[in-house]
Amino acid sequence: MVSKFLNLDSEKQNRILNAAINEFAEKGYENASTNEIVKDAGISKGLLFHYFKNKKQLFLFLYDYCIDVSMTEFYKKIDLNERDFFR
Numbered sequence: 001m002v003s004k005f006l007n008l009d010s011e012k013q014n015r016i017l018n019a020a021i022n023e024f025a026e027k028g029y030e031n032a033s034t035n036e037i038v039k040d041a042g043i044s045k046g047l048l049f050h051y052f053k054n055k056k057q058l059f060l061f062l063y064d065y066c067i068d069v070s071m072t073e074f075y076k077k078i079d080l081n082e083r084d085f086f087r
Contacts, residue, residue: 002061005051016041016048020062029059 005013019040023032034055038045052058 002052002057005061008051012043016043016051017062017065020058021066024059024062029055032059034058 005016008016016037019037022040023037027033032055034045034048037058038048041048048058052061
């Protein structure tokens with residue numbers, strides 16, 4: 001299912017990701033509303049569940065996505081050739 005999401009154009013993916021990240025960040029997993037996510041993303045609820053099986057799958061996808069983004073940004077900022085840890 002997630003492969004359908006990954007085939008979307010980047011603008012639509014970003015709208016969904018940003019809406020979902022904001023909702024989970026503000027309310028936590030239990031209180032996050034998929035109704036709010038779809039409203040903020042400008043898509044239907046059926047379409048959200050076409051891309052993600054359920055709220056848990058969306059949350060776990062976002063978790064992995066945020067880790068990947070964080071690690072990518074982290075590695076951009078360090079020089080892997082530098083041997084001195086404190087430099």
